[in-house]
Amino acid sequence: MDAILHAQDVHAWYGSSHVLHGVDFAIGRGETVGLLGRNGMGKSTLIRTLLGHVPQRDGRVTLFGRDVSRARPHEIARRGVAFVPEGRGVFPNLSVRENLLMAARKGLDGRADWTYERVLQTFPRLQERLGNLGAQLSGGEQQMLSIGRALMTHPELIILDEATEGLAPLIVAEIWKVIGEIRASGIATLIVDRDYRRVLAGADRAVVIQKGRVAMAGKAAELAADPALAGYLGI
Numbered sequence: 001m002d003a004i005l006h007a008q009d010v011h012a013w014y015g016s017s018h019v020l021h022g023v024d025f026a027i028g029r030g031e032t033v034g035l036l037g038r039n040g041m042g043k044s045t046l047i048r049t050l051l052g053h054v055p056q057r058d059g060r061v062t063l064f065g066r067d068v069s070r071a072r073p074h075e076i077a078r079r080g081v082a083f084v085p086e087g088r089g090v091f092p093n094l095s096v097r098e099n100l101l102m103a104a105r106k107g108l109d110g111r112a113d114w115t116y117e118r119v120l121q122t123f124p125r126l127q128e129r130l131g132n133l134g135a136q137l138s139g140g141e142q143q144m145l146s147i148g149r150a151l152m153t154h155p156e157l158i159i160l161d162e163a164t165e166g167l168a169p170l171i172v173a174e175i176w177k178v179i180g181e182i183r184a185s186g187i188a189t190l191i192v193d194r195d196y197r198r199v200l201a202g203a204d205r206a207v208v209i210q211k212g213r214v215a216m217a218g219k220a221a222e223l224a225a226d227p228a229l230a231g232y233l234g235i
């Protein structure tokens, strides 16, 4: 596989608590990968470790073949990885317009197809709120703005951690629609979401984490049909 991101034998600790126990994991160009597992199994820690946010970590992570195992979060962002954290990622004291324009930069290959106008077409709700401050937006609008900001950076990979958590069903449906558009536009995505059915329906592959280890990994359709999945997800 032509991997964007490749993690090998990744470990992570919080103090003396050993949370990730040797995770192997890869995301190919343009691939949509779902990350599943019950609460507390290590999904967010894996993401935060890949992004360089967990200081106590071990193992090897490469981005486009370059070792970023010890890289700082801003270096990883500069190398084409955008992060959409749960319910955050917008500047509360800047307007929607400023939030978007501030994020704008070309992709690693010079791509600039996610223009300000295209982001607003994708999120008509933001178009109506251009002058509002980030803090004045609803949770769903903030999440859309956060995804819009990620798109404006022309990343190779977008990581979405619980992007639909706590949002109204209509907004959730809008966000899944946009996730589909991102997939179709060729940007790779790593998705964590409690709605495992939607994740499996919208992903090429999925990885199931159990107590800081990969318990299952494979094509999303095959995992969806695997009777072992229910046990790992506690459903």
Ligand SMILES: Nc1ncnc2c1ncn2[C@@H]1O[C@H](COP(=O)(O)OP(=O)(O)OP(=O)(O)O)[C@@H](O)[C@H]1O
Pocket: 014, 017, 019, 037, 038, 039, 040, 041, 042, 043, 044, 045, 046
């Ligand atoms: N900052 C932290 N300090 C100490 N322990 C933590 C910290 N963050 C997470 N943990 C612990 O690490 C383990 C993995 O948590 P993590 O948040 O990665 O799981 P998760 O699969 O993302 O679950 P959730 O869906 O609940 O976020 C849990 O036991 C959790 O209590």
